[in-house]
Amino acid sequence: MTLTSIETFIIICMVTIGTMITRFLPFIIFQGSKSNNSYISYLGQFLPYSAIGLLVVYCLRSVNFKSPTYWLPEAIAIICIIVLHYWKENTLLSIGVGTVLYMILVQAVFI
Amino acid sequence: MYLGEKRKALRAAFPHTIPVFTGFIFLGIAYGILMNSKGYGVGWSVLMSLMAFAGSAQYVAITLLTSVFNPLLAFLMTLMVNARHLFYGISMLDKYKVIGKLKPYLIFGLCDETFSIVCSTKIPESVNQSWFYFFITILDHSYWVLGSALGGLLGSMISFNTKGLDFVLTALFVVIFVGQWKTQKDHKPAVIGILCSAICLVIFGPSNFIIPSMIGILAVLSISRKEYAAEKEIAEEGVQ
Numbered sequence: 469m470t471l472t473s474i475e476t477f478i479i480i481c482m483v484t485i486g487t488m489i490t491r492f493l494p495f496i497i498f499q500g501s502k503s504n505n506s507y508i509s510y511l512g513q514f515l516p517y518s519a520i521g522l523l524v525v526y527c528l529r530s531v532n533f534k535s536p537t538y539w540l541p542e543a544i545a546i547i548c549i550i551v552l553h554y555w556k557e558n559t560l561l562s563i564g565v566g567t568v569l570y571m572i573l574v575q576a577v578f579i
Numbered sequence: 580m581y582l583g584e585k586r587k588a589l590r591a592a593f594p595h596t597i598p599v600f601t602g603f604i605f606l607g608i609a610y611g612i613l614m615n616s617k618g619y620g621v622g623w624s625v626l627m628s629l630m631a632f633a634g635s636a637q638y639v640a641i642t643l644l645t646s647v648f649n650p651l652l653a654f655l656m657t658l659m660v661n662a663r664h665l666f667y668g669i670s671m672l673d674k675y676k677v678i679g680k681l682k683p684y685l686i687f688g689l690c691d692e693t694f695s696i697v698c699s700t701k702i703p704e705s706v707n708q709s710w711f712y713f714f715i716t717i718l719d720h721s722y723w724v725l726g727s728a729l730g731g732l733l734g735s736m737i738s739f740n741t742k743g744l745d746f747v748l749t750a751l752f753v754v755i756f757v758g759q760w761k762t763q764k765d766h767k768p769a770v771i772g773i774l775c776s777a778i779c780l781v782i783f784g785p786s787n788f789i790i791p792s793m794i795g796i797l798a799v800l801s802i803s804r805k806e807y808a809a810e811k812e813i814a815e816e817g818v819q
Contacts, residue, residue, distance in 0.1 A: 469618040475648045476619070480627050482650045483640045486657025487633040487664070491689050494668030495675070495682075508672065510804050511797075514768040516670040516698040518796045520756050521772020522663060523691055525792070527749040529785040545746065546753055553757040562757075563598045566750040571743035 541573035588710035595700055596718045599692045602748040603719065606634060607726015609745075612734055613638075614727075617645050621731025628727040632690060632720055636660045662790050667694040674698075674712075681713045688716035690723075692748065699755045771799045 469476065498508055532538035549566035556562070607628065614624040627637055636657045643653045667689050674697070675682055689697075693716050700715075702708050760769060775795035779788040 470645045471648055476623060476644060477626075478650050479640060479644055479648075479653045480623075480630055482653040483627065483633065483636050483657045484630040486654045487631050487636055487661050488687065490658060490661040490664035491668060491686050494665055494672060495686055498669075498672055507801075507804070508669070510807070511669050511800065512671075512673050514765075514800060515666055515796075517759055517763060517768035518772030518775075518800065519663070519666040519670055520695060520699070520752060520759060521769050522666070522776045522789075522792055522796065523695065523752045524749070524756055525773060525776035525780060526663070526789065527752055529780055529788070541743075542746075542749075545750070549750055549753050550757055553754050554761070557758075557761075559754055559758075560594075560597060562754045563747060563750040566753070567601075567744065567747045570746040570750075574743040 537578040541570055541578050544573060545570035584707050585710050587705070588707050589714045591703060591706045592711050592714035592718065595696050596715060596722070598747060598751045598754075599696070599719050600722045602692070602745065602751065603722035604726040604729070605744045605747070607723050607728075608730035608733070610634070610637060611727045611730020611732070613641055613730075614644075615731055615734050617641060619644060621728055624727040624731040625724055628724045631657075632688060632723060633657070633661055634690070634723070659790065662793060663691075664689065664694075666793065666796075667691075667698070670694070670698055674708075678709050678712065681709050685712050685716050688720050690719065692751065693719045695752055695755045699759055767803060768800065771803070772796055775799060 471479065498505075528542060531542050545566050548569055549562050552565055553559075553562040610628070611621065611624045614627075615621070627640070631637055631640075639656055639660055640653060643649065643656065668686070671689065671694070675685060678685060696715050696719075697712055702711050756769065760766060763769070776788065776792040779792040779795055782788070783791050
């Protein structure tokens with residue numbers, strides 16, 4: 469431990485408070501606003517789709533494009549997931565096959 | 580009757596959390612091991628996971644726990660890393676409006692994975708939606724705490740090759756993206772999300788692209804709203 473117990477606890481509280489601000493803020497700001505605020509209900513309707521798009525890019529943010537061996541495992545696994553999910557529409561199957569395929573690719577194929 | 584309703588909600592919620600279980604146990608173990616290697620035992624990992632419940636911010640905080648004590652920096656870094664949660668709140672305003680006494684906990688636990696499930700899952704009519712959301716949230720929260728505890732306890736005893744297992748969460752988000760793509764006719768918001776983020780990632784780099792992406796997404800969505808409003812007006816006039 470680099471920090472003392474009290475310092476560590478304060479850091480944990482800071483991370484907690486920071487996180488809670490980002491989670492509670494929208495609910496606090498728009499608490500009083502009526503549900504007929506058309507801009508907010510427009511965002512509520514379409515933002516989830518954009519947010520999942522952002523989340524996908526966020527997960528892939530560290531993928532390196534310098535050499536195909538770095539990005540091919542991600543590309544192959546994601547294409548496989550998309551095809552499988554379009555075809556079977558079974559969430560656990562798509563995730564399971566995609567993840568196992570990715571693990572094989574990074575452990576045995578593109579080392 | 581009341582108990583039966585809760586059990587029914589739990590039974591409906593659990594299958595949706597299985598991918599998160601896999602991802603969180605693994606990432607939680609990795610977190611616990613990492614904390615352990617810096618001298619922070621299982622108690623600290625569990626306390627952090629229980630209170631903050633924010634994977635990426637907790638990983639960032641490890642670097643802050645191993646340098647000079649700087650609580651303000653910890654606070655600001657967390658705000659930066661977790662700014663994307665603002666979008667989740669805005670997206671869930673309507674769905675969480677009717678929740679009642681469970682609402683503070685649902686907002687507390689609105690992490691990436693919980694959001695991806697609650698925003699995309701159609702709850703069967705016979706299932707109580709408040710309890711359904713509650714069980715999704717508390718199951719995810721307990722997997723994360725459990726994983727951190729296991730990591731802190733087992734330390735380096737785990738020996739099978741887990742390389743690539745963390746891809747399970749990427750896979751979860753891709754699956755939800757595809758599912759939304761199939762059910763939603765208007766693909767513009769999804770494309771806007773991917774394109775804005777990808778462009779910002781290229782321009783600002785992996786550690787600084789989230790906030791510019793959020794601003795970009797909001798700007799483009801706001802611009803296309805006028806178009807959407809105009810189309811809607813035409814459609815409504817057509818109906819009349």
